[in-house]
Amino acid sequence: MRTAVHYQVQDHVALLAIDNPPVNALSAAVRQGLLDAVNAAQADDTVHAVLITGVGKAFIAGADIREFGLPPQAPSLPDVCNAIEACSKPVVAAIHGPALGGGLEVAMSAHYRVATSSAKLGLPEVQLGLLPGAGGTQRAPRLIGAQAALDLMLSGRHIGAPEALRMGLIDHIATSDDIQLEGLAYVRHLLSEGAPVRRTSEQTHAMADRAVQQAAINAARADAAKRRGLFSPLKIVDCVQAALDLPFAEGLRTERALFQQCLESPQRAGLIHAFFAEREVLKAPETRYAKPRTIQQVGVIGGGTMGAGIAVAMLDAGLLVTLIERDEAALAQGRARVEKVYDGQIAKSRLTPQGRDDILARLSTSTDYAALSQADLVIEAVFEDMAVKYAVFAQMDRYGKPGAVLATNTSYLDVNAIASSISRPQDVIGLHFFSPAHIMKLLEIVVPAKVSPDVVATAFELARRLKKVPVRAGVCDGFIGNRILATYRTAADHLLEDGASPDEIDQMVRAFGFPIGPYEMSDLAGGDIGWATRKRRAATRDPRARYVHIADRLCEQGWFGQKSGRGWYRYAEGSRTGTPDPEVMAIVEAERAKAGVAPRSFTIEDLQRRYLAAMINEGAKVIEEGIALRPLDVDVTLVHGYGFPRHRGGPMKYADQVGLAQILADIRAFAQTDPLFWKPSALLITLVEAGRDFDSLNKMETPHA
Ligand code: 3H9
Numbered sequence: 001m002r003t004a005v006h007y008q009v010q011d012h013v014a015l016l017a018i019d020n021p022p023v024n025a026l027s028a029a030v031r032q033g034l035l036d037a038v039n040a041a042q043a044d045d046t047v048h049a050v051l052i053t054g055v056g057k058a059f060i061a062g063a064d065i066r067e068f069g070l071p072p073q074a075p076s077l078p079d080v081c082n083a084i085e086a087c088s089k090p091v092v093a094a095i096h097g098p099a100l101g102g103g104l105e106v107a108m109s110a111h112y113r114v115a116t117s118s119a120k121l122g123l124p125e126v127q128l129g130l131l132p133g134a135g136g137t138q139r140a141p142r143l144i145g146a147q148a149a150l151d152l153m154l155s156g157r158h159i160g161a162p163e164a165l166r167m168g169l170i171d172h173i174a175t176s177d178d179i180q181l182e183g184l185a186y187v188r189h190l191l192s193e194g195a196p197v198r199r200t201s202e203q204t205h206a207m208a209d210r211a212v213q214q215a216a217i218n219a220a221r222a223d224a225a226k227r228r229g230l231f232s233p234l235k236i237v238d239c240v241q242a243a244l245d246l247p248f249a250e251g252l253r254t255e256r257a258l259f260q261q262c263l264e265s266p267q268r269a270g271l272i273h274a275f276f277a278e279r280e281v282l283k284a285p286e287t288r289y290a291k292p293r294t295i296q297q298v299g300v301i302g303g304g305t306m307g308a309g310i311a312v313a314m315l316d317a318g319l320l321v322t323l324i325e326r327d328e329a330a331l332a333q334g335r336a337r338v339e340k341v342y343d344g345q346i347a348k349s350r351l352t353p354q355g356r357d358d359i360l361a362r363l364s365t366s367t368d369y370a371a372l373s374q375a376d377l378v379i380e381a382v383f384e385d386m387a388v389k390y391a392v393f394a395q396m397d398r399y400g401k402p403g404a405v406l407a408t409n410t411s412y413l414d415v416n417a418i419a420s421s422i423s424r425p426q427d428v429i430g431l432h433f434f435s436p437a438h439i440m441k442l443l444e445i446v447v448p449a450k451v452s453p454d455v456v457a458t459a460f461e462l463a464r465r466l467k468k469v470p471v472r473a474g475v476c477d478g479f480i481g482n483r484i485l486a487t488y489r490t491a492a493d494h495l496l497e498d499g500a501s502p503d504e505i506d507q508m509v510r511a512f513g514f515p516i517g518p519y520e521m522s523d524l525a526g527g528d529i530g531w532a533t534r535k536r537r538a539a540t541r542d543p544r545a546r547y548v549h550i551a552d553r554l555c556e557q558g559w560f561g562q563k564s565g566r567g568w569y570r571y572a573e574g575s576r577t578g579t580p581d582p583e584v585m586a587i588v589e590a591e592r593a594k595a596g597v598a599p600r601s602f603t604i605e606d607l608q609r610r611y612l613a614a615m616i617n618e619g620a621k622v623i624e625e626g627i628a629l630r631p632l633d634v635d636v637t638l639v640h641g642y643g644f645p646r647h648r649g650g651p652m653k654y655a656d657q658v659g660l661a662q663i664l665a666d667i668r669a670f671a672q673t674d675p676l677f678w679k680p681s682a683l684l685i686t687l688v689e690a691g692r693d694f695d696s697l698n699k700m701e702t703p704h705a
Pocket of ligand 1: 022023025061062063064065066077078098100101102103105124125128130131132133134136276279280
């Protein structure tokens with residue numbers, strides 16, 4: 001069996017090297033290995049000091065996240081950390097790469113810490129719905145004070161070695177990257193100085209000023225309370241309060257109890273699901289066997305909001321960008337949009353004028369498609385109209401160099417039809433960015449039937465360079481995200497006509513954890529956009545489908561949302577926060593009467609059940625049709641593109657938590673009055689009949705492999 005912790009004694013120093021690829025997570029074997037090694041060093045009279053390092057690219061990335069939710073295995077990490085700290089010989093942690101969560105807790109249990117200049121330290125447990133549970137909430141404040149400890153634990157951010165040194169989290173920065181050598185040199189230095197055992201649990205200086213610590217805790221508590229429905233931040237604050245008020249051992253007990261509560265919370269399950277799902281989506285089948293094409297130069301057609309955002313995303317990734325527009329005026333506007341983003345960053349001191357100029361030196365513009373002849377990838381972000389897309393793709397076909405990837409940013413048009421309209425369908429792919437394209441993380445990679453696998457692999461590689469979260473989607477109207485959005489938006493409109501107000505629906509959606517409700521969103525984006533789409537689709541709408549006219553009535557008044565001062569809400573001059581509008585409600589009531597609907601009242605739970613059931617049912621259909629590879633792809637799409645609360649994991653994870661039988665029963669009950677809209681997904685029925693959940697499909701080999 002592979003040894004998880006190597007142990008050897010060299011010149012009176014016990015060397016403990018953790019070897020658990022890829023990131024030295026603290027699995028049961030590592031914990032046991034560490035404990036055995038510390039005990040061996042303690043018992044060996046020839047050992048004068050102990051050095052802990054990690055093999056490979058990390059010190060330790062934290063507890064083994066895969067073990068959470070499984071029966072606990074001894075020894076526990078807190079026990080291992082306590083044993084390290086209790087050692088009667090100086091223990092040094094030598095850190096390179098990530099020292100995160102439990103990894104940093106191990107390091108804080110050591111008596112001294114040295115790190116390479118590229119090391120990354122942090123306590124990111126909050127991002128997994130947890131708190132540092134191996135003494136971190138008690139040791140960090142004793143080492144660096146309550147304020148710095150709370151900042152690390154509540155933000156979960158990773159800090160570099162210089163910042164860690166400034167705050168007192170480490171003692172020394174190594175001069176080279178050879179961590180064994182550097183660690184050993186530091187140990188020898190400490191031994192030559194006669195450095196004593198220095199236990200973090202016994203440190204008092206960082207918390208000496210009680211009033212300052214209490215003020216930091218109070219401020220953090222007020223801040224944590226504002227985080228939409230998150231469970232663990234307030235528990236972290238409680239732990240730091242315990243660190244201030246209680247002896248170390250008692251503080252540890254408080255931490256243990258609160259860690260356990262976090263561990264059992266559905267938020268922990270949701271966030272850890274999101275963590276793995278975000279990594280799983282990267283492994284699309286084509287990425288396993290096809291070699292990506294090289295991308296250095298990119299052409300972006302269209303300098304509107306979307307095109308300019310895409311250009312910025314590409315520039316930020318270090319690519320050369322050529323922006324194409326139909327005339328000089330449009331080109332100037334496109335360039336101005338790009339420049340505005342960088343000027344904004346200068347205003348916020350995130351960029352220097354020189355930095356902006358360096359970036360913009362990689363941007364060229366032209367009204368001539370011939371300027372695209374060197375581009376390795378060309379993406380169009382022009383008007384959403386098939387005739388326009390065909391015309392633009394004909395130009396891309398004509399001027400694009402052989403082997404160039406030709407991409408469309410369409411959000412719902414048929415990418416198969418676009419691909420078939422040119423001479424090289426194998427090079428055509430959908431890259432659906434979300435607005436603002438340089439900020440939003442989601443990138444739907446829409447895979448048409450005839451595309452070459454290496455083009456798909458190229459898209460995933462590009463996403464990595466752009467720091468996007470890519471999700472592989474099949475071709476259908478709206479792909480994964482917009483198709484599901486259209487369904488739950490329709491469910492909201494049904495609820496509106498049935499008796500709920502826009503405000504009640506928005507509040508319900510926010511109470512669930514979304515940052516914004518559907519009607520607020522419509523006012524923000526502009527109601528005219530959806531109106532244009534509805535008009536375009538009117539001819540192809542199923543005549544049997546229930547259609548709610550309220551949004552159209554508002555648009556007919558010119559009420560398009562924030563930009564026109566009123567939409568679903570009224571906006572005072574310059575305000576972005578709306579107030580409910582009695583005139584909107586009058587229209588709603590008139591439409592209810594016209595549709596013969598007797599309005600009824602809904603509880604917030606009624607509203608949530610319908611809204612989410614619509615989302616889940618459509619999500620299941622998207623999976624059943626192979627548009628999404630697995631349920632986790634739907635989850636990642638909704639979390640990163642549509643504001644679904646990450647702590648709930650995504651709609652399919654949420655459905656598993658509620659129970660699929662319950663979801664199906666709800667859908668069947670709603671179908672009594674509208675069987676067409678509420679037709680249950682065949683996949684959902686199959687899973688319920690088999691007693692399985694969506695997660696069981698995440699574990700299967702993907703059907704497209
Ligand atoms: C904790 O410590 C709790 C304690 O306080 C209390 C305990 C009592 N476990 O991200 P990558 C896998 S909570 C298991 O692609 P990168 C990951 O899934 C923990 N597996 O690489 C992936 O697997 P695969 C607190 C883990 O270089 C592979 O490693 N710690 C873990 O872009 C490579 O990962 C954290 O929250 C883990 N802890 O980034 C840190 N970490 O190849 C979480 C990673 O099969 N980890 N894997 O897809 C990270 O932030 C990043 O992975 C890291 C490397 C920065 C380390």
